[in-house]
Amino acid sequence: MATLTMTGAKPVPSTMQIAIKEAFLTAFLVFMLSFLMIGFETQAQQGQPLSYVTRFAAIVWGIILVPLGRILIVFNRHGRPMPALIGGGFAFLYLFGGAVIAILFDVLVIPFNDYFGEAAGAAGIPLPFADPIVDAIFGLGALYIVILGIQTMRHTAHGELTLAQREAKEARTALRAKQISMVLGPALLVTALVLPFTPWSDRVLVETMTLILTYVMLGWGLNIVVGLAGLLDLGYVAFYAVGAYSYAKLATEFGLDFWASLPLAGAFAAFFGVVLGFPVLRLRGDYLAIVTLGFGEMIRITLINWQAFTGGPNGITGIPRMTFFGVPFDRTPEEGTQAFHTLFGLEYSTMHRILFLYYVILGLALITNFFTIRLRKLPIGRAWEALREDETACRALGINPTNTKLTAFALGAMMAGFAGSFFAVRQAFISPESFVFLESAVILAIVVLGGMGSQVGVALAAVLLIGLPEVMRELSLYRMLAFGAVMVLIMLWRPRGLLAHREPTILLRRGGGKAKPRKAGATA
Amino acid sequence: MSFTAAAMAEPDDTSLLKVTHLTMRFGGLLAIDDVSFVARQREITGIIGPNGAGKTTLFNCITGFYKPTIGRLELFRDGKVAYLLEQMEGYAIGQKARVARTFQNIRLFAGMSVLENLMVAQHNKLMLASGYTVFGMLGLPVYRKAERAAQEKAVHWLERCGLIDHADLSAGNLPYGAQRRLEIARAMCTDPVLLCLDEPAAGLNPRESAELNQLLLSIRDETGIGVLLIEHDMSVVMGISDHIIVLDYGKKISDGTPAEVQRDPAVIRAYLGEEEKE
Amino acid sequence: MEYFTQQLINGLTLGSIYGLIAIGYTMVYGIIGMINFAHGDVYMIGAFQAMIVFLICGALGLTWVPLQLALMLIMAVIFTAAYGWSVERLAYRPLRGSPRLAPLISAIGMSIVLSNYVQLAQGPRPKPIPPVIRGGFQIMESDAGFVVQLGYLQIVIILLTVALMAIFAYLIAKTPLGRAQRACEQDMKMASLLGVNVDRTISLTFVMGAALAAVAGMMVTLYWGVNEFAMGFVAGIKAFTAAVLGGIGSLPGAMLGGILIGLIEAMWSAYFSTEYKDVAAFGILVLVLIFRPTGLLGRPEVEKV
Secondary structure, three states: OOOOOOOOOOOOOOHHHHHHHHHHHHHHHHHHHHOOOOOEEEEOOOOOOOEEEEOHHHHHHHHHHHHHHHHHHHHHHOOOOHHHHHHHHHHHHHHHHHHHHHHHHHHHOOOOOOOHHHHHHHHOOOOOOOOHHHHHHHHHHHHHHHHHHHHHHOOOOOOOOOHHHHHHHHHHHHHHHHHHHHHHHHHHHHHHHHHHHOOOOOHHHHHHHHHHHHHHHHHHHHHHHHHHOOOOOOOOHHHHHHHHHHHHHHHHHHOOOHHHHHHHHHHHHHHHHHHHHHHHOOOOHHHHHHHHHHHHHHHHHHHHHOHHHHOHHHOEOOOOOOOEOOEOOOOOOOOOOOOHHHHOOOOOOOHHHHHHHHHHHHHHHHHHHHHHHHHHOOHHHHHHHHHHHOHHHHHHOOOOHHHHHHHHHHHHHHHHHHHHHHHHHHHOOEOHHHHOHHHHHHHHHHHHHHOOOOHHHHHHHHHHHHHHHHHHHHHHHHHHHHHHHHHHHHHHHOOOOOOOOOOOOOOOOOOOOOOOOOOOOOOO | OHHHHHHHOOOOOOEEEEEEEEEEEEOOEEEEEEEEEEEEOOOEEEEEOOOOOOHHHHHHHHOOOOOOOEEEEEEEEOOEEEEEHHHOOHHHHHHOOOEEEOOOOOOOOOOOEHHHHHHHHOHHHHHHHOOOOHHHHHOOHHHHHHHHHHHHHHHHHHHHOOOHHHOOOEHHHOOHHHHHHHHHHHHHOOOOOEEEEEOOOOOOOHHHHHHHHHHHHHHHHHHOOEEEEEOOOHHHHHHHOOEEEEEEOOEEEEEEOHHHHHHOHHHHHHHHOHHHHO | OHHHHHHHHHHHHHHHHHHHHHHHHHHHHHHHOOOOOOHHHHHHHHHHHHHHHHHHHHHHOOOOHHHHHHHHHHHHHHHHHHHHHHHHHHHHHHHOOOOOHHHHHHHHHHHHHHHHHHHHHHOOOOEEOOOOOOOEEEEEEOOOOOEEEEEHHHHHHHHHHHHHHHHHHHHHHHOHHHHHHHHHHHOHHHHHHOOOOHHHHHHHHHHHHHHHHHHHHHHHHHHHOEEOOOHHHHHHHHHHHHHHHHOOOOHHHHHHHHHHHHHHHHHHHHHOOOOOHHHHHHHHHHHHHHHOOOOOOOOOOOOOO
């Protein structure tokens, strides 16, 4: 992955010389990064001054292993993949396998909360790092080296591509993204529709999927703003919060039910979008980003401090739960009224409400999707995309940039408002904690990782970013680390997003069968 | 001083744009210095001058990207002043006064298809027909009809500009000459009354350049709109302009028919330098 | 009046810290046009490393305060600079020439990685250290007995900031590195054609930004006396706000913006409410941007068409 460029017209050094030089540089860097932060673990104990314990063994292992990997990469880069395959393969098997055994051993034999390091010793495998997860991470690094080796073997190695080659590669990637989307989209939809009724579905799964779908909807909503109109919004969560608090207040103060509040919450959020957007949409690119970020924080701080209206940091509790269009899901309905299970003559089950919530968010998300796809093909949608491409040209064509941006901003906000209402009715409790910047960042990441403008891509990214951490709850502490790392790695691997491709909104020759069979320009 | 007469000529029924005492100052730099002229319908008005003479700045003033420091830009419709361009928002000049332009450094919607570029150009009309999106969302026939008409107009201009085979390609992938023509087609799709072309022949080969001449002449003859043309390629300007304005250091130094301008000593001095004075 | 003077002193101290972080944002933005979201976390790592050096000094028996300070400063700067370099090398350089949002997402991811890395390596609890520099001058006293304090530490912070700014201004204006940097800011491709090593210049920009953030981290460790892994986010946001307020890309602007944000915070907390001090800072940013879209000292962008 990394290349240090050599300068100067000295005689060409041998691979070994380069490898040794780079290994020393790498060792130095590892030392610099780890000496203070890893070598000394500060410990804060109640009533005692701050102290530290040293962990030099870990640094030594790092300084040995990372440069070794570096040497393998250098050899691989010079067309000799065997060391990478063998060395990397061995390291991967030993470190990753050993770590897995140690973790399993720990889970199975040693009581749950015991110290991991002893477990590794107990499993009888001497691993370099006390924490087997760190061993596993190093193992994955070794796997990466093996993959590089395999790429070299198959002559698909990295290296400088000409512009034409790069364009061709991009076109191929876009075409593949299009093909994958065409299969994956319906597959995801069918899965979403039937999964709750398959045998291996349970409460946890349905709730996780409900969560994922909430983010899918938010992603699709933000896609209008970022993907189509090209406005970088880092405070999207503010509108989510407006929607959530709107429903909470309407339901607790005025006794409106979810279905009556939903349009109002959406309208409030859109109104906020217009009010916030109007002064700032003249700003370009990154200025808009920081101002929206600022607005997001301002709304959160206001929610924390406006005790009388928002309940402050404690939030709003006892928000009325979801009803089946007015019919509650209670076990024991009030005298003379129906509950969902009595209405349909079913056995009472808590799953009814959970399943209904699931299908509500699925429906809301699909409506958002339908709405967006259709908007894209209307003049307003084309104007958004044109603005994203070139605002100056738009003005020259007589398009009012401010109004056009405002509609995108307001519609995106409205979607977030709907999603926010749903969030409030699902949780029955909301507090400012749920509306921090990280949420905005996650939603933006879903849009960008998915491939800007790609609806299926957004859904896929939401499954990856929201679903995986839920699955990986076991790794509790490493969860967020992995989350951030996945964001970085996907961007490095696919800078345009996972499924980046763009279909024209109108084609002169549908299908292109009869006339010249040209491939429609598929650049995103 | 034959050109003063032309400059002060009273606007008549064929006048389209009257520029009076236009001055544009950037800090200490006087980019345009008291320029006045009249552009007419059914005429190609060429604007020439050495680099840095203020030609593009003049366009930017006319199309609302800059607010002129001093001066008046009157757009006529049916012989009467209809719009004062210097007082209008940039986008409204395109939308209401219907002045269209192209750019020296091509500004297409590179990621969108050629056809989409032309549909975007008809945004305001389509927006109205789509009932500000409501009718369009519902798929009402009134919108569908408007969209079909818009597509027909786009196809018309694609054919005229020789781009019909590229309609579904993304604009950024077109060859350079085709991108230039697409910009003209896109500007024409806005139904302009005045078309401002900023160096449309730059970077074209002689054959493409000749085709461009034909295209501009036919646009003038068939639609009867006025064309303002900035161009360095003298064969283009002299070949097709009905009327030429010469700028140098922000000042107008000559104004007249191509033949008149070519003979004007001030122009020769500006282009060929001081030796010619001898 | 006395109360006001005290807030002025506090605001200037806080503003110096914000300003130093803001320079990192503004330099990176100036040269590659991206918001380096991980910069706040680099500052946090700087604070942690300064704190660890302080603890090591204690363990080694080095109790002479100037020596402690010098060691904290030098070690934090060197070791944090390595983080600045690595972040650019791993997460941003491969994305040069990619769509505009790719490095931004990579930066957000990097920010999450760094703060969680520190949480794992150093534990989630806040880490308090005892005050290193105590005392100060009493510069005035009101009739009601309100004493205006100018702490020695505040003097150190402000003087150090001024000194660093002077060194920095010299570096950018007079050295080959500064020239290379300004050239890359104008036109990266042209600069590389003229023999400027663009990669190295960008790397050094990140290194310098990280070094200044480490100084800010050291100052904040001494000033507040407590560090935690999540402290980078809020400081980073404020510093970025400062950079935009001052006009992004402008070094004096970053410092001015930092000091303004510091003063706004101090004054708003003193005269209105502590709760809404961040709202005030953002509100003023929005107002400034509406009336002066390029910030206070930013060069107005003349649109080229």
